[in-house]
Amino acid sequence: MMRALFPALAIACSTAGAARAQEADEGERLFRQRCASCHTIQAGQNRIGPHLAQLAGRQAGSVEGARYSPALRAADLTWDEATLDRFLANPRATVPGTTMTFSIPNEAQRRSIIGFLLRPAP
Ligand code: HEC
Numbered sequence: 001m002m003r004a005l006f007p008a009l010a011i012a013c014s015t016a017g018a019a020r021a022q023e024a025d026e027g028e029r030l031f032r033q034r035c036a037s038c039h040t041i042q043a044g045q046n047r048i049g050p051h052l053a054q055l056a057g058r059q060a061g062s063v064e065g066a067r068y069s070p071a072l073r074a075a076d077l078t079w080d081e082a083t084l085d086r087f088l089a090n091p092r093a094t095v096p097g098t099t100m101t102f103s104i105p106n107e108a109q110r111r112s113i114i115g116f117l118l119r120p121a122p
Pocket of ligand 1 (some may be wrong): 002011019029034035036037038039040048052059060061062063068069070071072079086088097098100101102103104109113
């Protein structure tokens with residue numbers, strides 16, 4: 001019974017932009033739960049980590065007034081879907097010496113969070 005239901009649900013959910021919106025909602029929930037203790041999405045509001053507003057196309061380690069490790073400042077990375085995916089999967093392998101050690105090993109969760117962070121500003 002359940003096995004018959006799941007594929008139908010998956011198809012229903014993967015249609016159109018509804019799926020993307022849903023993913024961003026999930027991303028927002030995960031962001032609040034996993035990232036918001038150290039990051040905001042308000043420009044200028046740095047916490048332990050830099051703010052993550054206008055992240056798409058931003059050079060790594062470039063937020064004014066944020067406390068960065070020398071490693072992230074020197075990293076030659078521009079934040080997009082691919083670089084965020086690598087960084088969040090394993091920050092220390094992507095940027096050796098980074099002070100962000102928190103990671104998201106789950107690929108689907110990473111995709112949701114990245115979708116939320118890179119969504120166009122309202
Ligand atoms: C325990 C605190 C902490 C948590 C939790 C955390 N981060 Fe970070 N994050 C940091 C710190 C500190 C830095 C700066 C690292 C450095 O300078 O090496 C950082 C840097 C970043 C950067 C690079 C920003 C830039 O300006 O280059 C991104 C992107 C990022 N974090 C995303 C996330 C996401 C998404 C989450 C949740 C899944 C998260 N972080 C969870 C502390 C945290």
